[in-house]
Amino acid sequence: TNWQNVIGQPDYRVGSLQVSKGLHTTFVITTSKFVCYVYGFADHVSYMLGPNFISSPINSPCTRSVTFMMPGDLRDNDCDFFVDEEAFDNIDNDADGSIDEDLGLPNRECQLGYWGQFCRNECSNCEMGCDRHTGACLQCKPGFKNPETGCQLGCGEYEYGRNCIGDCKLKCRSDCVERRHGTCPSYSSVAVTWVAVTVIMALSVPLCFLCLAMFSKKDKSFHDAENEPENVVVYAAITTTGSGLSSLNKGRTSIGSSIN
Structure with a gap:
């Protein structure tokens, strides 16, 4: 191939070569930008096609051959000026009213996710x-199901998690607000707070009654102590402080003498 400089574009060079009919693959080993176009001339027509484009016969009659179509046969089976443009997916990919009528070969490798x-x-x-x-x-x-069909279906009502096996009713007592983690509605936290408050109030009522009962009993003991003779008070005091019986008897004797 004879490469020539492009006028006005010193960084570019252009070259051409003649190719035969059939499928051709281009390999490039260079650090420079490279582009390839196929061009040609026929009676009353010229054309230029970019890379990865399969050309139908130029300026030649086309005969439909959908019945005998083979995937990747490099023929314009439906005579729409495109070759092997359909994918085997039951969809009218080229919008010509026909489905899977001019199939190409599937790609051998796709990037992850396609x-x-x-x-x-x-x-x-x-x-x-x-x-x-x-x-x-x-x-x-998580949040999707049916792996055999590509996980196109999301979790339904009251479902969440991996393969949608989570039950929102058990977790939230209602439907989840999202299907991946099964997040519950915000009012659930309010309900939990009210439950906690109710439990605290329920526990506080017996405690209040207990406090009132203790205060009432203590008050009654205080009044009873005021009405008792003085020696009883001394007896209680000595007993509470843990003094011996001799001190107790001595106290009672002295008090008795003063009373007489």
């Missing part, structure tokens, strides 16, 4: 990606 021909389908609800050809997942992310 599947299908040309890697157009996404499986972002799967953990660790999905099958490159079917889209099936090994496991769904």
